[in-house]
Amino acid sequence: MVRRAVIVGCGSYLPARVVTNAELASTVDTSDEWIRERSGIAERRIAADGETTSDLAIAAARAALNGSGVEPAALDLIVLATATPDNTFPATAAKVQAALGAAGCIAFDVQAVCTGFVYALATANAFLSSGQARTALVIGAETFSRILDWRDRGTCVLFGDGAGAVVLRAEEGGRGDKSDRGILSTHLHADGRHYDLLYVDGGPSSTQTTGTLRMQGREVFRHAVSKLSEAVEEALAANDMSANELDWLVPHQANRRIIEGTARKLNLPAEKVVVTVDRHANTSAASIPLALDEAVRDGRIRPGHLVLMEGMGGGFTWGSVLARF
Ligand code: UT7
Numbered sequence: 001m002v003r004r005a006v007i008v009g010c011g012s013y014l015p016a017r018v019v020t021n022a023e024l025a026s027t028v029d030t031s032d033e034w035i036r037e038r039s040g041i042a043e044r045r046i047a048a049d050g051e052t053t054s055d056l057a058i059a060a061a062r063a064a065l066n067g068s069g070v071e072p073a074a075l076d077l078i079v080l081a082t083a084t085p086d087n088t089f090p091a092t093a094a095k096v097q098a099a100l101g102a103a104g105c106i107a108f109d110v111q112a113v114c115t116g117f118v119y120a121l122a123t124a125n126a127f128l129s130s131g132q133a134r135t136a137l138v139i140g141a142e143t144f145s146r147i148l149d150w151r152d153r154g155t156c157v158l159f160g161d162g163a164g165a166v167v168l169r170a171e172e173g174g175r176g177d178k179s180d181r182g183i184l185s186t187h188l189h190a191d192g193r194h195y196d197l198l199y200v201d202g203g204p205s206s207t208q209t210t211g212t213l214r215m216q217g218r219e220v221f222r223h224a225v226s227k228l229s230e231a232v233e234e235a236l237a238a239n240d241m242s243a244n245e246l247d248w249l250v251p252h253q254a255n256r257r258i259i260e261g262t263a264r265k266l267n268l269p270a271e272k273v274v275v276t277v278d279r280h281a282n283t284s285a286a287s288i289p290l291a292l293d294e295a296v297r298d299g300r301i302r303p304g305h306l307v308l309m310e311g312m313g314g315g316f317t318w319g320s321v322l323a324r325f
Helices: 032-039 053-068 092-100 113-129 192-197 217-238 256-266 284-297
Strands: 002-013 017-020 043-046 077-081 106-110 135-143 161-174 182-190 198-200 213-215 248-251 306-313 317-324
Touching: 002 053, 002 113, 002 182, 002 284, 032 256, 043 161, 053 092, 053 135, 053 161, 053 284, 077 092, 077 113, 092 106, 092 135, 106 113, 113 135, 113 161, 113 182, 113 284, 113 306, 113 317, 135 284, 161 182, 161 284, 182 217, 192 198, 192 217, 217 256, 217 306, 217 317, 248 256, 248 284, 284 306
Parallel strands: 077 106, 077 135, 248 306
Antiparallel strands: 002 161, 017 043, 135 161, 182 317, 198 213, 306 317
C-alpha cells in the first residue's frame, strides 16, 4: 500500500485593481498591441497600497481550507512559495500561520521564484509521503509589482500580483502506479550559472535595499522553451506515460508563446491547457495555483483527472509535478 499526498482543496485570491495594457501605455513607452503580441497579456492585477503578500496568501489559504473542509488547527505543515516576502524575516508562512490560527505546525517559505509553487508542492509531498506530516497547506503568493522598475518597459508590463493555495492530505491505499489518486511524481532542477539573466539587483546582504527585477527576456525565453520541454518529457518518462494520457497541462504563466510552444511539442490540443496569462500576467509562484483553482472551480479539472504542472524561473530553477485529482 502506497501513501500519497492528495490535493483535497484549492483556493485563490486576486487584488481588486485591474490594470489594462492601455492604462500602462499611458505611463510606459509601450502599446497594447506589443504586449499582447509578444506575451499574450491583456491585463494584470496590482495589489493596493499596504496590501502585502501575506494578505494575498491568507485570503487564498482561507479559500482553499474552506473548499477542503480542513480546519486550520488540523494543519501539520505550511509551505509558502514567494520571492516577494513581506519582510526579510520571519518567513511569510509564519505570518499566514498566525492569521489562520494554526500555531504550532511547521511553517516556512520556499524561494524558487517562478518555480516556487512546484518546489513547495514537491517539498510538502516529501513530508506527507514519508509520514512526517499528514495535512499540508501549500501557497504561492506574490506582489511582484513591488519589485518592478516601472521605467523598464521590457519587464514592467509582464508581471502581476496574486496568490493561490492547495490543501494536501496523506492518504494510504494507493497501488503504486499511475492510477493512484494524489501526487505521482515530482522533479526539481536548478542551474545557478544563469544568475545574471533573471535576478533582482538588491537584497539585505548585498545592497541593503530591496532592488528591482532585471531580465534578459529573449535569453530567458530560449532557456524556458528547452527546460520546460525537458521537464515535461522527464515527468512522462518517469510515469511510463504518453502525453495523450494527460487531461490537463497547468503551466507556469509567463508568456502565451512559451505555453503554446510546450503544448505543441507535446502534441497537446489547446483545449487541454489552462491559460490565465492573458488576465493575470506573470504572477511568479502564484501563477500555477491561480490557474489550477480557476480550472477546478469552473469544472474543467474533475476528480480522476491527470494534471501536469510545470514551471521555470529565476535561478534558473525548473521542474514539474504530476498529480491525479
Ligand atoms: O517567469 C520567469 C520566466 N520569464 C519568462 O519566461 C519571460 C521570457 N521572455 C519573454 O517572455 C519575452 O522575451 C519578452 C516578452 C520579455 C520579450 O519578447 P521578445 O520577442 O523576446 O522581445 P525583445 O525583448 O527581443 O524586444 C523586441 C523589441 C525591442 O526593440 P528593438 O531592439 O527590436 O528595436 C525592445 O526594445 O521590443 C522592444 N520592447 C518593447 N516595445 C514596446 C521591449 N519591451 C517593450 C514594450 N513595449 N513593453
